[in-house]
Amino acid sequence: MQGKLFLQEVLKVYVSKYMSVAKTLPFSDDIGGTSILFLPCALYNWTPPEGAGQFHGMPLDVKVVHFKGSRKRLMLESWNFYSSTPDIADMLCLILGSGRTKYDF
Incomplete structure (x- = not known):
């Protein structure tokens, strides 16, 4: 996956999970075959x-x-x-x- 596309996917996941939650918690998600830990x-x-x-x-x-x-x-x-x-x-x-x-x- 191209770097720019990868970062766009990271941002999409971040916005979908963190922006709607009052208390942010760590979570992981698979993006382009890579497990990403969000802190x-x-x-x-x-x-x-x-x-x-x-x-x-x-x-x-x-x-x-x-x-x-x-x-x-x-x-x-x-x-x-x-x-x-x-x-x-x-x-x-x-x-x-x-x-x-x-x-x-």
Whole structure:
């Protein structure tokens, strides 16, 4: 299946399942012979709020933190906070690579 067509099918499945449900849950679907796992962004792509000026933490059930745009400045502060927090036993890692060397550490 061509890449563009594949992504169009992914979008169609996403819209049909997520847009009509109040609480999003993980689900999988077969698209072009490939099993795709759809994960809710609130848990697997959580982003700190913009404009706070500092990292105020995240919900404890979050699995992936995504530092977008100017929020990348919060990466070191969040690492310092969560690396000293024993309450997050299932967090395997924080990814601190941004593609911009001034933020990578």
